[in-house]
Amino acid sequence: MANQTPLGPVQESSTPEVKFREFLEIRGEKLTEPRRVLLRHIFDSHKHFDADELVAELHANDRKVSRSTVYRTLRLLVEAGLLRELRLTNRTAYEHDYGYPSHDHLHCTECNRVVEFINDDIVKIREAVSLQNGFRAEGHRFMITGICAACSRARSPRRRLDLI
Amino acid sequence: MANQTPLGPVQESSTPEVKFREFLEIRGEKLTEPRRVLLRHIFDSHKHFDADELVAELHANDRKVSRSTVYRTLRLLVEAGLLRELRLTNRTAYEHDYGYPSHDHLHCTECNRVVEFINDDIVKIREAVSLQNGFRAEGHRFMITGICAACSRARSPRRRLDLI
DNA sequence: ATTTTTGCAAACCATTTGCAGCTGG
DNA sequence: CCAGCTGCAAATGGTTTGCAAAAAT
Numbered sequence: 525m526a527n528q529t530p531l532g533p534v535q536e537s538s539t540p541e542v543k544f545r546e547f548l549e550i551r552g553e554k555l556t557e558p559r560r561v562l563l564r565h566i567f568d569s570h571k572h573f574d575a576d577e578l579v580a581e582l583h584a585n586d587r588k589v590s591r592s593t594v595y596r597t598l599r600l601l602v603e604a605g606l607l608r609e610l611r612l613t614n615r616t617a618y619e620h621d622y623g624y625p626s627h628d629h630l631h632c633t634e635c636n637r638v639v640e641f642i643n644d645d646i647v648k649i650r651e652a653v654s655l656q657n658g659f660r661a662e663g664h665r666f667m668i669t670g671i672c673a674a675c676s677r678a679r680s681p682r683r684r685l686d687l688i
Numbered sequence: 689m690a691n692q693t694p695l696g697p698v699q700e701s702s703t704p705e706v707k708f709r710e711f712l713e714i715r716g717e718k719l720t721e722p723r724r725v726l727l728r729h730i731f732d733s734h735k736h737f738d739a740d741e742l743v744a745e746l747h748a749n750d751r752k753v754s755r756s757t758v759y760r761t762l763r764l765l766v767e768a769g770l771l772r773e774l775r776l777t778n779r780t781a782y783e784h785d786y787g788y789p790s791h792d793h794l795h796c797t798e799c800n801r802v803v804e805f806i807n808d809d810i811v812k813i814r815e816a817v818s819l820q821n822g823f824r825a826e827g828h829r830f831m832i833t834g835i836c837a838a839c840s841r842a843r844s845p846r847r848r849l850d851l852i
Numbered sequence: 853a854t855t856t857t858t859g860c861a862a863a864c865c866a867t868t869t870g871c872a873g874c875t876g877g
Numbered sequence: 878c879c880a881g882c883t884g885c886a887a888a889t890g891g892t893t894t895g896c897a898a899a900a901a902t
Binding site for chain 3: 718719720721738739740755756759760778779780
Binding site for chain 2: 611632633639646649650653656660662666667
């Protein structure tokens, strides 16, 4: 799942680890070693990932964390506001939701790439629509699906050259 | 999955069955009896539904269609542009996409109800963002998540109304 | 000491698929 | 007739869960 990171970071008052510990303390839960390993790995690089990739990468690095713990911790991190879920067609991907500006996504159904973009009007629409419907909005998902520039290019006006 | 129908129908040049037959003919496929039964049932009432509900309702009506055929036909109807998929948290729901205006959704995470709304600015944003990113947009999903008015009011130990 | 967490394996569950027989055109 | 379809049962695959051992406070 390739993905670039066009958006810059945002200044935050504490690290993900501190924020996670606070979250766990409130619920009387613990910041264990596997959770720390996972957290460090996740916030070490900024990209989209899924549970499976996490398991594989950690195994490759000899920092093994079991699949169940990965799933359980991902759920906690979402609840803690550190990660955001992206439900794609066949799997659930995650991205940083802390220390990173809020944004939405373009999803190329051809190459499966996800590109981020920021548009402030979306939240305005969200609030206006919620107000009209007596809805207390907690979040939204806006995903534009289609074909990215690269795939469009590689699609039609290119065939003839392949024929030699 | 309770859901009202706030939006009015739209004038179309042919019925869902005609449109589906055309779609199938182009691909050299057949409009069989199970498919007809399913299509009739789906377009008989306007509401959101999932594969399981369809199977149950048809069985209750003694118009049994097998689960596999339901799934296979739903996929065709989406490809044909007659239905639209809504990926909710735990399941895939469907709604009419033919003879019905384009719209987006509010999803109450408490009672799981989905409410439709129309906002023309969303498509404008979609086109603007796509242009900026060299993206050829084919569609979008905009889902606002939060708590609906009814659940806000009853905001006590209320459990989700998830039917089944 | 007590409560939470972990890893494993098994369970889940919506959806898909292989196949033998049925059906529409 | 023959490609395409159906129903059944079995397979899939991502995700969750039960449980006994391990770790945190």
